Amino acid sequence: MQKKNISYKELGLCNSRVLFSKAVSGGYAIPAYNFNNLEQMQAIIMACVETSSPVILQVSKGARSYANETLLRYLAQGAVAFAEELGTPIPIVLHLDHGDSFELCKECIESGFSSVMIDGSHHSYEDNVKLTRKVVEFAHQHDVTVEGELGVLAGIEDDVVATAHTYTQPDEVEDFVSKTGVDSLAIAIGTSHGAFKFKPGEDPRIRLDILQEIEQRIPGFPIVLHGASSVPQELVKTINEHGGKLKDAIGIGEDQLRLAAKSAVCKINIDSDGRLAMTAAIRKVFDEKPEEFDPRKYLGPARDALKKLYIHKIINVLGSNGKA
Ligand code: G3H
Ligand code: 13P
Numbered sequence: 001m002q003k004k005n006i007s008y009k010e011l012g013l014c015n016s017r018v019l020f021s022k023a024v025s026g027g028y029a030i031p032a033y034n035f036n037n038l039e040q041m042q043a044i045i046m047a048c049v050e051t052s053s054p055v056i057l058q059v060s061k062g063a064r065s066y067a068n069e070t071l072l073r074y075l076a077q078g079a080v081a082f083a084e085e086l087g088t089p090i091p092i093v094l095h096l097d098h099g100d101s102f103e104l105c106k107e108c109i110e111s112g113f114s115s116v117m118i119d120g121s122h123h124s125y126e127d128n129v130k131l132t133r134k135v136v137e138f139a140h141q142h143d144v145t146v147e148g149e150l151g152v153l154a155g156i157e158d159d160v161v162a163t164a165h166t167y168t169q170p171d172e173v174e175d176f177v178s179k180t181g182v183d184s185l186a187i188a189i190g191t192s193h194g195a196f197k198f199k200p201g202e203d204p205r206i207r208l209d210i211l212q213e214i215e216q217r218i219p220g221f222p223i224v225l226h227g228a229s230s231v232p233q234e235l236v237k238t239i240n241e242h243g244g245k246l247k248d249a250i251g252i253g254e255d256q257l258r259l260a261a262k263s264a265v266c267k268i269n270i271d272s273d274g275r276l277a278m279t280a281a282i283r284k285v286f287d288e289k290p291e292e293f294d295p296r297k298y299l300g301p302a303r304d305a306l307k308k309l310y311i312h313k314i315i316n317v318l319g320s321n322g323k324a
């Protein structure tokens with residue numbers, strides 16, 4: 001069956017342009033939370049409505065194949081109605097996380113996404129520019145905003161494993177932004193995906209000096225941080241106390257992220273912390289109440305734990321509370 005093109009505007013979603021310019025001038029960052037299912041979406045919206053925060057709902061390639069892209073889009077549309085029902089309409093962006101081809105970005109743009117990331121960071125600089133430019137030209141015809149990436153994060157990105165950081169080179173950013181026309185730029189300054197960002201004994205600090213240099217080259221331009229989970233140790237402890245095996249899980253300190261959010265960093269990506277919160281809550285129920293077999297009895301506590309985590313991030317790390 002031929003798919004019908006849908007604009008995000010028909011779904012009540014918005015792109016990220018105005019949100020980012022307000023976030024940069026206001027010294028805060030918008031939460032970009034990944035979701036794959038109903039409970040994650042509910043927790044995100046409940047947390048953002050309660051704190052009156054704008055939000056970016058992120059869908060990865062993996063999420064699309066796990067949950068079905070059409071269903072996720074319906075969930076995002078449902079999120080708009082859900083927020084209104086909870087009392088406050090909030091700005092909601094539906095964003096493709098780590099798009100790796102023009103075709104995937106195009107498909108998402110035509111099916112209701114309001115923002116896409118084209119991650120050309122694994123290509124040569126020239127090819128990254130070319131690919132990003134192509135996506136921007138198409139996206140802007142639909143008033144969809146585009147995030148590009150320069151530099152490579154260590155860790156796992158989809159199926160690609162990078163063993164070392166390739167920090168973003170400040171002397172490339174101005175050229176990249178002007179040649180591609182991107183609306184925001186993801187940079188590599190020592191963050192990484194997943195729950196194991198540093199080895200024990202390693203200096204767990206990110207390179208805020210590189211961020212500062214980048215800001216000087218492109219003043220006021222919206223910067224994005226990927227791999228920004230903090231890996232709360234109390235969640236790791238709960239998981240391990242209830243049968244989990246997470247050894248040496250270390251994240252990015254919240255104090256460093258707070259500093260970044262006060263600068264031109266206007267979007268902070270958080271996925272792993274949500275995974276930890278859900279896993280801790282579910283393991284606890286399974287361990288303490290082995291007689292339970294109703295999914296609502298463990299997915300409910302998982303949703304509550306997620307909501308609590310997201311509220312904490314909004315108020316204490318991102319500073320986006322009250323900015324809806
Ligand atoms: O960047 C990675 C995000 O955490 C999404 O992860 O590709 O396993 O859905 P995923
Ligand atoms: P974390 O793995 O640190 O949560 O990063 C998520 C991310 O960058 C999604 O694009």
Ligand code: ZN
Nearest residue numbers: 193226227269
């Ligand atoms: Zn990422």
